[in-house]
């Protein structure tokens with residue numbers, strides 16, 4: 497290999513820059529020419545590709561976001577284009593590949609989550625040598641025990657809970673913290689455990705409002721006039737639905753989550769008259785400097801991806817298992833998600849100490 501490229505796709509996550517830095521430094525060390533594709537897969541279609549040097553990655557290790565830019569809208573296999581004032585979606589994958597060929601780029605490192613992994617897998621099937629790095633604050637990519645960005649998000653959510661704790665106690669209120677996690681409640685589970693939540697509501701366990709109310713009442717009877725509830729944005733009540741709003745763009749429908757926490761707070765007030773407030777943490781969880789753990793993990797992933805390139809081993813995602821970096825075929829994980837199961841050790845620990853999971 498002489499020439500490789502790297503891109504960051506999907507929503508950002510703290511640690512992206514640490515991966516880019518590790519990929520660039522390691523591959524330059526192997527004597528490769530390194531290209532950075534700007535703005536995710538959209539930049540691959542639009543030919544936004546720059547040559548990267550050591551200077552591009554100097555000082556970026558602690559910085560949040562991604563120096564390459566990203567977007568979670570652009571899929572080269574169904575790419576939005578304006579035609580006569582209308583958005584139409586076309587397969588632009590050959591254009592994207594031609595832009596790489598034009599620079600003799602022989603392999604691609606994709607740092608991304610579920611959507612990006614699917615696209616990476618499709619390009620790999622078309623013959624493009626690909627290596628993937630698992631990114632998402634949600635930690636819901638299968639094949640790995642950790643995605644980078646998760647630890648930082650959990651830290652932010654835990655800090656928020658600590659702060660909510662003191663004000664909840666002072667005002668005798670129920671404080672609901674809504675955290676990210678559409679399909680999987682890893683952030684809610686870990687932050688809830690770390691921040692001493694009384695109830696943790698996950699997308700994996702449809703919750704019974706009666707159980708939540710019973711928990712608040714039980715605490716009141718023991719003299720605790722406040723409660724802390726962590727709810728994942730994708731959590732929903734038994735027999736109910738996820739709180740979503742839909743945005744239609746051309747033939748594509750996008751789903752925005754949000755509102756689960758506020759709904760719950762209003763319901764608690766209505767049912768038992770305890771003053772309740774909701775805090776939606778939102779993108780605060782995704783921004784800012786990565787934790788030491790995420791910086792180290794991201795760096796290990798970046799180096800491991802570069803090693804795949806050096807060995808000519810493609811079609812894999814680098815992953816963490818039992819604190820070792822391994823390789824997992826992208827084809828085995830693309831389109832799948834890693835959910836919390838009833839057997840999860842942390843979930844069981846939560847039950848053991850009396851946390852209510854709404855079931």
Ligand code: F6P
Nearest residue numbers: 507632633634676677678753782
């Ligand atoms: O997948 C990561 C994530 O942060 C989810 O937890 C969240 O639902 C989503 O991205 C938010 O996406 P957007 O930045 O497009 O609002």
